[in-house]
Amino acid sequence: MSGRRIVITSGKGGVGKTTTTANLGAALAKRGARVILVDADIGLRNLDLVLGLEKRIVFDVVEVAEGRCQLRQALIKDKRFESLSILPAAQTRDKDAITEQQFAAIVEQAAEQADYVLIDCPAGIEAGFRNAIAGASEAIVVTTPEVSAIRDADRVVGKLNDKKIPIRLIVNRLRPAMVKSGDMLSVDDVCEILSVELLGIVPDDEEIIDTTNRGEPIVLDESAKLRTIYEKIARRMEGEVVPFTNFDSQGLFGRLFGALKAG
Amino acid sequence: MIEWLKRMLGPQTSSSTAKERLRLVLMTDHLALAPEIIENMKRDLVDVISRYVEVDREKVEIDFEREDRALAMMASIPIIAVNRPTGGGGSHDEKPAKPEAAPPAASATPSTASPSVNAATEPPKRRRRKKQPSSKPATAH
Ligand SMILES: Nc1ncnc2c1ncn2[C@@H]1O[C@H](COP(=O)(O)OP(=O)(O)O)[C@@H](O)[C@H]1O
Ligand SMILES: [Mg+2]
Numbered sequence: 001m002s003g004r005r006i007v008i009t010s011g012k013g014g015v016g017k018t019t020t021t022a023n024l025g026a027a028l029a030k031r032g033a034r035v036i037l038v039d040a041d042i043g044l045r046n047l048d049l050v051l052g053l054e055k056r057i058v059f060d061v062v063e064v065a066e067g068r069c070q071l072r073q074a075l076i077k078d079k080r081f082e083s084l085s086i087l088p089a090a091q092t093r094d095k096d097a098i099t100e101q102q103f104a105a106i107v108e109q110a111a112e113q114a115d116y117v118l119i120d121c122p123a124g125i126e127a128g129f130r131n132a133i134a135g136a137s138e139a140i141v142v143t144t145p146e147v148s149a150i151r152d153a154d155r156v157v158g159k160l161n162d163k164k165i166p167i168r169l170i171v172n173r174l175r176p177a178m179v180k181s182g183d184m185l186s187v188d189d190v191c192e193i194l195s196v197e198l199l200g201i202v203p204d205d206e207e208i209i210d211t212t213n214r215g216e217p218i219v220l221d222e223s224a225k226l227r228t229i230y231e232k233i234a235r236r237m238e239g240e241v242v243p244f245t246n247f248d249s250q251g252l253f254g255r256l257f258g259a260l261k262a263g
Numbered sequence: 264m265i266e267w268l269k270r271m272l273g274p275q276t277s278s279s280t281a282k283e284r285l286r287l288v289l290m291t292d293h294l295a296l297a298p299e300i301i302e303n304m305k306r307d308l309v310d311v312i313s314r315y316v317e318v319d320r321e322k323v324e325i326d327f328e329r330e331d332r333a334l335a336m337m338a339s340i341p342i343i344a345v346n347r348p349t350g351g352g353g354s355h356d357e358k359p360a361k362p363e364a365a366p367p368a369a370s371a372t373p374s375t376a377s378p379s380v381n382a383a384t385e386p387p388k389r390r391r392r393k394k395q396p397s398s399k400p401a402t403a404h
Contacts, residue, residue, distance in 0.1 A: 146281075147281050147284060147285055147288075150285055151285065151288060151289065151292070154289050154292065155292070158293075158296065179278070181276075182276025182277065182278050182279070183276065183277050183278060184278055185278050185281050185282060186278070189278065189282050193282065193285050193286065193289065
């Protein structure tokens, strides 16, 4: 049976797509799933760097598309896991160096040998976006609780709806204290505005910067607070019902009793 | 205690302002992205109003304006002719209100009589882009 093909997208840049792809991929692989991460950000290769695999790249996705190498030759195995590999983006090519059909075919081929293919989408809603969603059967939309990120996410949600691709939402960089004081949109607000089902909430935390600096997935850092956050999201992706702890407070009641939650 | 009382009663928090602004801008975005919705709405609107008065279909205009806390729809629907009220009993007349003849020269100022329908939209609860059937030509039947 062929694996799930999930695009991780946002519209706006810098909201955490690559961070999410890397850490969710690692979390799923740690649970024993076979995972292939595809960097669709042609020209702005990053996923390899976030995972600390940048020195091992030989081929890239465009070379696979052009038939200059086999998919398996281009896949870089992350030796810290049983079965996690990445297919790097081309760094020195244009976004139009690859077509939607080529991209979809590669994703499909990857899905034949994996339980999950996670596609790290570039920012925007142009060609790069269309390539990244071409082979996807599900989507995770990442947004931060800010007006511009949410507006862009809404555009992407519309485009995915048009393609009938089911969507779940990750709210990234949440700052519970700011939500509590009424200075940041709550997760409930964001879900209501976008009318999308919630998959996960990731707080804004320096741990991300620290682990990214070192090229280390959070789930391998036993002391990291965010480790359980990504593990919970991975479990939800696998179909488990994992309750959201009371994180963001909402409305009058929430503001009065302001319970803190994470998940 | 005082702090949150102030917050409850005091001015809007920036997050509620953000929510309000987003709600409006997304409604505007969605309308701009779905011209067929506006066309269909225009047609249906004119169909309903034509049951009572004769309107100039060609000159119907629909606009959306952002007001303080809502999106308002402004429809300008020029009326060409109004039927003479029949009978004083106030009984509802069922027959289609198509005027028997073209309006006499006396009522030759159609487009100046443009009452505006001003409908503030309610925040949609679970709206989503349920694909509208592709817009049909705006013909009256
Ligand atoms: N939850 C978080 N807390 C703190 N920093 C984060 C978080 N998520 C992402 N970042 C930081 O935000 C920046 C952009 O993230 P990235 O994943 O590259 O975004 P994108 O791929 O959407 O452009 C990076 O510097 C990353 O370390
Ligand atoms: Mg990125």
